[in-house]
Amino acid sequence: MSELLELTAARAAECVRAGELSPAEIFSAYRERAEADDLGAFLWLPEEPPRPAAATTSADPPLGGVPLAVKDIFCVEGAPTTAGSRILDGYRPPYTATPVERLAAAGAPMLGKTNMDEFAMGSSNENSAYMPVRNPWSPDRVPGGSSGGSAAAVAAGLAPWSIGTDTGGSIRQPASLCGLVGLKPTYGAVSRYGMIAFASSLDQCGPITRDVTDAALLLRHLVAGRRDPCDSTSVDFPEEIELPSSHDLGGLRVGVVPELSEAATIDAGVKAVFDAALERIEELGGGVEEISLPHSEHGLSAYYVLAPAEASANLSRYDGVRFGLRSGDGDLLSLYERTRAEGFGDEVKRRIMLGTYALSSGYYEAYYGRAQRVRTKIAEDFRAAFERVDLVVTPTSPSVAFRLGERTADPMAMYMSDYCTVPMSLAGLPAVSIPAGLSEDLPVGLQITGPAFTENRILAAAHALERAFGFDSSPARRPAAAAPGR
Amino acid sequence: MIDREQVLHVARLARLELTDAEVERMARELSGILDHLERIVELDLDHVEPTSHVVALENVLRPDEPRPSLARERALAGAPDATDSGFRVPSPGAAAANGS
Numbered sequence: 001m002s003e004l005l006e007l008t009a010a011r012a013a014e015c016v017r018a019g020e021l022s023p024a025e026i027f028s029a030y031r032e033r034a035e036a037d038d039l040g041a042f043l044w045l046p047e048e049p050p051r052p053a054a055a056t057t058s059a060d061p062p063l064g065g066v067p068l069a070v071k072d073i074f075c076v077e078g079a080p081t082t083a084g085s086r087i088l089d090g091y092r093p094p095y096t097a098t099p100v101e102r103l104a105a106a107g108a109p110m111l112g113k114t115n116m117d118e119f120a121m122g123s124s125n126e127n128s129a130y131m132p133v134r135n136p137w138s139p140d141r142v143p144g145g146s147s148g149g150s151a152a153a154v155a156a157g158l159a160p161w162s163i164g165t166d167t168g169g170s171i172r173q174p175a176s177l178c179g180l181v182g183l184k185p186t187y188g189a190v191s192r193y194g195m196i197a198f199a200s201s202l203d204q205c206g207p208i209t210r211d212v213t214d215a216a217l218l219l220r221h222l223v224a225g226r227r228d229p230c231d232s233t234s235v236d237f238p239e240e241i242e243l244p245s246s247h248d249l250g251g252l253r254v255g256v257v258p259e260l261s262e263a264a265t266i267d268a269g270v271k272a273v274f275d276a277a278l279e280r281i282e283e284l285g286g287g288v289e290e291i292s293l294p295h296s297e298h299g300l301s302a303y304y305v306l307a308p309a310e311a312s313a314n315l316s317r318y319d320g321v322r323f324g325l326r327s328g329d330g331d332l333l334s335l336y337e338r339t340r341a342e343g344f345g346d347e348v349k350r351r352i353m354l355g356t357y358a359l360s361s362g363y364y365e366a367y368y369g370r371a372q373r374v375r376t377k378i379a380e381d382f383r384a385a386f387e388r389v390d391l392v393v394t395p396t397s398p399s400v401a402f403r404l405g406e407r408t409a410d411p412m413a414m415y416m417s418d419y420c421t422v423p424m425s426l427a428g429l430p431a432v433s434i435p436a437g438l439s440e441d442l443p444v445g446l447q448i449t450g451p452a453f454t455e456n457r458i459l460a461a462a463h464a465l466e467r468a469f470g471f472d473s474s475p476a477r478r479p480a481a482a483a484p485g486r
Numbered sequence: 487m488i489d490r491e492q493v494l495h496v497a498r499l500a501r502l503e504l505t506d507a508e509v510e511r512m513a514r515e516l517s518g519i520l521d522h523l524e525r526i527v528e529l530d531l532d533h534v535e536p537t538s539h540v541v542a543l544e545n546v547l548r549p550d551e552p553r554p555s556l557a558r559e560r561a562l563a564g565a566p567d568a569t570d571s572g573f574r575v576p577s578p579g580a581a582a583a584n585g586s
Contacts, residue, residue, distance in 0.1 A: 094556060095556070232543070233543065298529065305526075322565055323565060326567065331577070350512065356496050357516065357520075369536060370529070374529065375536070411518070412518060412519060412522055415519075
């Protein structure tokens, strides 16, 4: 049984197809692990596990019945869906999100719903209204956020693979802090239908997995070659996602961005792992050259205007009328105000206030308008860079996993976690984080970005580098698992 | 800098009831965040077009064909207070009647 849990999801699916394992065996092994979760990774497990093959459309589904941990931001018909918020306590959606439906149809049934920062706002998972999540590498540290539950579940071997969402880094940063692979696809590649909205022009769904092959396999079935008519911003992915097999970076030009990788906010230990990664890139035949993204240092400022502004509009739907919590008595206005006061946590209130301020009369042009123009400049910077290079690499997170409580008192310090990931989000570009090594015995992620719809190129490079780094993401190799109580 | 009055004004726009302690804290925290964000005010952006959406899409339409939508009882199932045909809320006029 413990050998089963050591398999990557793609390998487990192969074993199912070869008749060496049954989907039911895999499901119950992970179900047992998930029930014993002591990290706060899961918010909900179905009472009766679904029959693994129930949702699939074929007798021999490509994902082999290997179950999927689903971030609690995805609506699943009849299953509690809270987005980590009290305001949706008890909500059971009447329909299922397209990404969950597509993966179930391909043979990855839902294992359970994972914990997250409330409405995906946060970089530590401490903004969950239910409980914080602990990092399996070191239980007194955060797993990152907002998809912290999805990352912790996979890193601890409570789930074989997972999906999360990324608005400014919410897949990549927790993947980095938990020693996993996390991919944010090109904006529009994956349907947002049924994914509870935070900032609609930025939100994307993507995989968090133990290795690059697992990420490619999930992405293949998430994009599935056709746009979703239920999401007008989704687009046809121009090619099939390949399972990467590349062992070198022959001829690829790789750009390094001093504005990001040499910023004062990058910890020395992270920088050392990043510099070593650049050497590996050259050893694998990649050409490393310096490029400039002159506006990327303003990405964070633009992001923290645009995302809260969009959030303040999206979250207006939580008013105690159609679903979720209702509070207050007397008139309609006090029902709205009281419900929202009781239902939302501190960070969500802060962002609603920030966004409402940025959109309010007299300030709109100074903040929102300017932030949209910075967004244009950042996208132009990337376009110019990709005339010269094929890929851009940066550290994913400025630091390794930090301690629980360390940044909760200072919103700006928490926001700095997104320094290297927001520019790609603003430009709508695909980016993957892969574990590149350790600093302070904790994982450090390398972020690889390419032009829109170059997921195959990014995954091929990530695959070659993954082999070169030799990072072992299997749960048994975690210090916490090897030495319980550490 | 954001003062108490501005916080209360914005909270009203956002339909958020804040406690006195929250108003104080919000004024301090929002001022701190805006200080940082104000760095973009220094940039020369006069002739730059704003980006609201990264993918060039226009008029995504579907055929205008009638089809079943979510059944009414399912749409109402999650409501804190529903009638057979809709969501029940207190009268907006109750505010004036209460004098609040």
